[in-house]
Amino acid sequence: QKEVEQNSGPLSVPEGAIASLNCTYSDRGSQSFFWYRQYSGKSPELIMSIYSNGDKEDGRFTAQLNKASQYVSLLIRDSQPSDSATYLCAAKYSGAGSYQLTFGKGTKLSVIP
Amino acid sequence: DAGITQSPRHKVTETGTPVTLRCHQTENHRYMYWYRQDPGHGLRLIHYSYGVKDTDKGEVSDGYSVSRSKTEDFLLTLESATSSQTSVYFCAISEVGLGYTFGSGTRLTVV
Numbered sequence A: 001q002k003e004v005e006q007n008s009g010p011l012s013v014p015e016g017a018i019a020s021l022n023c024t025y026s027d028r029g030s031q032s033f034f035w036y037r038q039y040s041g042k043s044p045e046l047i048m049s050i051y052s053n054g055d056k057e058d059g060r061f062t063a064q065l066n067k068a069s070q071y072v073s074l075l076i077r078d079s080q081p082s083d084s085a086t087y088l089c090a091a092k093y094s095g096a097g098s099y100q101l102t103f104g105k106g107t108k109l110s111v112i113p
Numbered sequence B: 001d002a003g004i005t006q007s008p009r010h011k012v013t014e015t016g017t018p019v020t021l022r023c024h025q026t027e028n029h030r031y032m033y034w035y036r037q038d039p040g041h042g043l044r045l046i047h048y049s050y051g052v053k054d055t056d057k058g059e060v061s062d063g064y065s066v067s068r069s070k071t072e073d074f075l076l077t078l079e080s081a082t083s084s085q086t087s088v089y090f091c092a093i094s095e096v097g098l099g100y101t102f103g104s105g106t107r108l109t110v111v
Helices: none
Strands: A004-006 A011-014 A019-025 A032-038 A045-050 A054-058 A061-066 A071-076 A085-092 A101-103 A107-112 B004-007 B010-013 B019-025 B031-038 B042-051 B054-057 B064-070 B073-078 B087-094 B106-110
Touching: A004 A085, A011 A019, A019 A032, A019 A085, A019 A107, A032 A061, A032 A071, A045 A054, A045 A061, A045 A071, A071 A085, A101 B042, B004 B087, B010 B019, B019 B031, B019 B087, B019 B106, B031 B064, B031 B073, B042 B064, B042 B073, B054 B064, B073 B087
Parallel strands: A011 A107, B010 B106
Antiparallel strands: A004 A019, A019 A071, A032 A045, A032 A085, A054 A061, A061 A071, A085 A101, A085 A107, B004 B019, B019 B073, B031 B042, B031 B087, B042 B054, B064 B073, B087 B106
């Protein structure tokens, strides 16, 4: 069973702080990883993708991948109230059906003004 | 959700009736997916398509069927709706190497 695990939260951080969201995955053959943001009542929106070990930065967002530990994280710097949402981690597995994503259940982030 | 639309956005139907949800894309992406999202379960794959008339089952396919007669359209049918199929349904599209783009979702209530 291919699984993606996330802490459901809620994770509360003060405005301006760094929010750290974590995700682990079960299949060592996973190739690609994605972070989605989902506001309440809306559809998921892709914010970051990462394919190689290390860090990838895009504005206030940094995705980190450690394939040896099967661990993916998302850092949000200078958190804003508008970042309050549920963040979904997803993994694309290798092999048959490799175009499918498996999603974690999401971590709810609350940024307190 | 530029390039992908779902219809209807909301639907209430009675137990035992058939229901069809439509996903339409203008991106010419090869892959299309239907997910359902429920509290405590996250997004779960119902069916997916990797080309015209090429479809396969996901993890929660019982009670659902799909069809894809054109690249741009992917239909999800609930053969005989049950209360357990009350959910939010999302369609998504993708190409090789890319993440998904999701539609706005359909909120289905089975009474």
